[in-house]
Amino acid sequence: MTTTTTTAADADPGTDARCGPGMSRRERIGHLLQHHGALMVLAVTVVVGALVFDSFATPQNAANIVVSSSFLAIVAIGMTFVIISGGVDLSVGSSFVLAGVLAAYGSRYGLLVALLLPLSVCGAIGLVQGLIVARTGMAPFIVTLAGLLGMRGLMLAVSDEGANTYLVQNDAFSALGQASFLGLTVPVWITLGLALLGGVLLQRTGFGQNVYAIGGSEEAAVLMGVPVTRVKVLVYLISGLLAGLAGALNAARLSSGVTILGAGMELDVIAAVVIGGTLLTGGSGGLIGTMAGVLLLGVIQSLINQIGVLTSSFQQVVSGAFLALVVVAQRILHRAQRLS
Amino acid sequence: MATAVLEARGISKGFPGVLALDDVSFRLDAGQVHALVGENGAGKSTLIKVLTGVYRPDRGTLLLRDEPVTFDNPLAAQRAGISTIYQEVNLVPQMSLAHNLLLGREPCSRLGVIDTTQLYAEAERVMTRYGIRTDVRRPLCSLGMGTQQMVALARAVSIEARVVIMDEPTSALEPREVDTLFGVIADLRSEGISVIYVSHRLDELYRICDRVTVLRDGRVAHDGPLGELARVELVALMLGRDPAEIRRDGATRFTGEHTTTAGEPLVEARSVSRRPVLRDVSVQVRPGEVVGLGGLLGAGRSETAKAIAGALQVDAGTVTVAGQQVRRGSPAAAIRAGVSLVPEDRKAEGIVPTLSVRDNIALAALPQLSRSGVVSDARIDRIVDSFMRRLRIKAASPYQKVSELSGGNQQKVLLARSLATGAKVLLLDEPTRGIDVGAKAEVQALIDELAAEGLGVLLISSDLEELVEGADRVVVLRDGAVAGELSGDQVTEEAIMATIAATGETDG
Structure with missing residues (x-):
């Protein structure tokens, strides 16, 4: 428009109470809880843990939590993209395990193969899943469930029904999983880097905004001219690649392609993302929350180990209860925001 | 140019x-x-x-x-x-x-x-x-x-x-x-x-x-x-009407005036408002009366019916049935009071396509047909059978899926469902839209019969002919408010159109 509308400018915006500048206090609190609730709970849990258990707040324990969480975190970054776009990727657990086996197998041919083999296989499967979801409109749940089963079978075939455990035979590759820098292992630094990169991609690029738009309202996104198919395909590709990378790094850490660790991981990943404040219905959430969600799961596990009397399986009970709480809280927050 | x-x-x-x-x-x-x-x-x-x-x-x-x-x-x-x-x-x-x-x-x-x-x-x-x-x-x-x-x-x-x-x-x-x-x-x-x-x-x-x-x-x-x-x-x-054209009777199956028992209205909506779709709408229906709701699309006709049926939250106004006020915004309370809505969109809001004719008819009446939560099959069969005969529903059996029936028969199933709840007031939103001519006439005849039996009917129709011949009185809505009410000899297509077209200033 080249001219200014006199009528529009004359209209008094003050009469609509909701159009006042800034958000109300209640709205701001709701917003804060929704987006940073996990971070706050994490902080509280850490402080309480430190006060109750002497051995909890040690640098050693902190490093343990961070290192063991880093693999889950990498997968969760990809999952955050998928869930914000309104989908879900159930295949990441299988992808993670398959990548570990492939990386260990490939390590005998050198560092490059050890990395590229799992990445290309998992990336390709992610791409295919994305294409099916985006092009046919089939439910992501079903498509990635098929991916889960298919990759589990592929892993069993590669490892002779799990009888054959490949050992990592490349020092450079092992270093990727085990070497330390400034007190933290390489996977932790990779996680940090990816989280930062992912955060910028999600919040500060057109691609990221398109992911939010599709998850928020796919119909609206289509009408607003968002390239829905391309964005969806990319989202599943990212998820597949990151699950593959995490699996490869895990193999490097363990020096072998373990065929059982990581199966069922997809549920932990989804739990971490949801606890982090990302709505399963899509359109809302972020990576800071996801990172907090991952760490929270790690901290809960560590605290339960501290208690000692309880077995570690109790961790799942607590995580499950926590997840339920978060979902209920989100529902309430969501309603409060709508009504405000 | x-x-x-x-x-x-x-x-x-x-x-x-x-x-x-x-x-x-x-x-x-x-x-x-x-x-x-x-x-x-x-x-x-x-x-x-x-x-x-x-x-x-x-x-x-x-x-x-x-x-x-x-x-x-x-x-x-x-x-x-x-x-x-x-x-x-x-x-x-x-x-x-x-x-x-x-x-x-x-x-x-x-x-x-x-x-x-x-x-x-x-x-x-x-x-x-x-x-x-x-x-x-x-x-x-x-x-x-x-x-x-x-x-x-x-x-x-x-x-x-x-x-x-x-x-x-x-x-x-x-x-x-x-x-x-x-x-x-x-x-x-x-x-x-x-x-x-x-x-x-x-x-x-x-x-x-x-x-x-x-x-x-x-x-x-x-x-x-x-x-x-x-x-x-x-x-x-x-x-779709030529205002100059002189209308001849006989295309619809309505018989004309009903003997309306004067006195207490069966259902009355008083000053019902819901911004911005309804403003101060009042409508009453007496027993045995067919009241038409006229107006253009978006004038608030469906909203009025929904408000009376408790299916639309209102900002102000009351609905009374036989002198008793009905709780606002509760379809269940409205049904208990004897008000039944047959919605405009049969497929989305009316029938449950995967269920049988029998189940669709019995659905809303289940609370009345059950004792301590257990439904009596025999009672359902009796009711379903009587309504299928009374409304002349053409289905292979009560167990045929309702989605396999024609539009007209689906509409009758919905009417049967309303009647099975013991409805005294029927709110019919475009009851003959999208059904073929023969079925249309049957549904119209049925509406007449039901009114003759003493039910109150609120009839919403975009078909002016249907409105004029079917209704004893017509309330015309415009932009969510009552623009005028026509009764007796005033109920003509020309009068309805003139009321719709009148400039907005006159109604305050």
Whole structure:
């Protein structure tokens, strides 16, 4: 428009109470809880843990939590993209395990193969899943469930029904999983880097905004001219690649392609993302929350180990209860925001 | 003559079972506000979807500035300068106002990273022009409908649109917001941007539109300057009636007047309001009476019925049944009181297609047919059997799936369901739409019979003939308020159309 509308400018915006500048206090609190609730709970849990258990707040324990969480975190970054776009990727657990086996197998041919083999296989499967979801409109749940089963079978075939455990035979590759820098292992630094990169991609690029738009309202996104198919395909590709990378790094850490660790991981990943404040219905959430969600799961596990009397399986009970709480809280927050 | 910005020539578009557009031509001139009107099913939405690349026409051509074009998808139409604001705001509710406004055109730094400071500043600048001063970082869903509509409009215009299509843009707006919108439209016109304006509010059409195209049953019923067309003529064109034509009786199966027992109304709605769709609507139905609700699409007819049935939350007003006030906003309370709504959209709101005829009839009456939560099969069978016979429902057996029945029989199943609950008042929303002529006559005869048995019927119909012959009294709604009430000899098609067309000022 080249001219200014006199009528529009004359209209008094003050009469609509909701159009006042800034958000109300209640709205701001709701917003804060929704987006940073996990971070706050994490902080509280850490402080309480430190006060109750002497051995909890040690640098050693902190490093343990961070290192063991880093693999889950990498997968969760990809999952955050998928869930914000309104989908879900159930295949990441299988992808993670398959990548570990492939990386260990490939390590005998050198560092490059050890990395590229799992990445290309998992990336390709992610791409295919994305294409099916985006092009046919089939439910992501079903498509990635098929991916889960298919990759589990592929892993069993590669490892002779799990009888054959490949050992990592490349020092450079092992270093990727085990070497330390400034007190933290390489996977932790990779996680940090990816989280930062992912955060910028999600919040500060057109691609990221398109992911939010599709998850928020796919119909609206289509009408607003968002390239829905391309964005969806990319989202599943990212998820597949990151699950593959995490699996490869895990193999490097363990020096072998373990065929059982990581199966069922997809549920932990989804739990971490949801606890982090990302709505399963899509359109809302972020990576800071996801990172907090991952760490929270790690901290809960560590605290339960501290208690000692309880077995570690109790961790799942607590995580499950926590997840339920978060979902209920989100529902309430969501309603409060709508009504405000 | 100005050049046509957008022109459709001989467009036809069919869907399984219906021909939505039949050889429709439409010409939009530069800097004109062109009204597109028609009743439900006239083909407006389909035409808009063809113009915006959502549908591809089966036949016919689109011309953009005299050049033939085809749009493969909405994006292609947008790139060609055609923007659309849909009836339901089509933006992403969770995203901020600014991100919605500028999605796809975010200001970026050289690295491709969005410059949020500039994004918010730009969004603020744009919205100020539309008279909206608010925090553009707020999620869209936390803003009022008027603001959301303005965001949609601003977005539509800001992508260098030459044509802006507005599909009932004012349906959710307050009067002040409508004024702002019209100010913007006037500006668009002065800049040479063309607007296709779809609305049923005659006042609005006459306020801002230059030209009008009336669609009816997928064809162009009229096309010409709006100023030369009297309101009553426009209404007649939309409803498919020639006001000069002298109407003869006999096309419907209604028998005419019912012997209305004077006295207490069976159901009475008093000053029911729900902003912005209903304002101060009062209607009463006495036993044995058929009261018609007339008016154009969007005048508040369905809303009135829903408000009486407790299916629409109201801001003010009361509904009483036989002198007893019914709890607001509770369909269950309304059903207990004997009020039953047969909704307009049979498929979405009425039948449960996967269930049998028997289950569909018994559904709402289950609480009455069960003892301590256990349903008696024998009692259901008795009731289902009696209604299937009484309403002459043609089904292979009570166990046939209701989705396999014809539209007319589905409608009868819905009537049976209402009656099975012991309804004393039937609210029938377009009971004969979309069913074939024979079934239509049967349903009409049935309505007559039910009224003769002492039920109160509120009949909503866009078919003027049906309204005139079926109803003892007709309450005419316009823009969510009662525009007039006709009874006895006053109930004629001409009178109904004249009431609809009367200028808005008279009703206060």
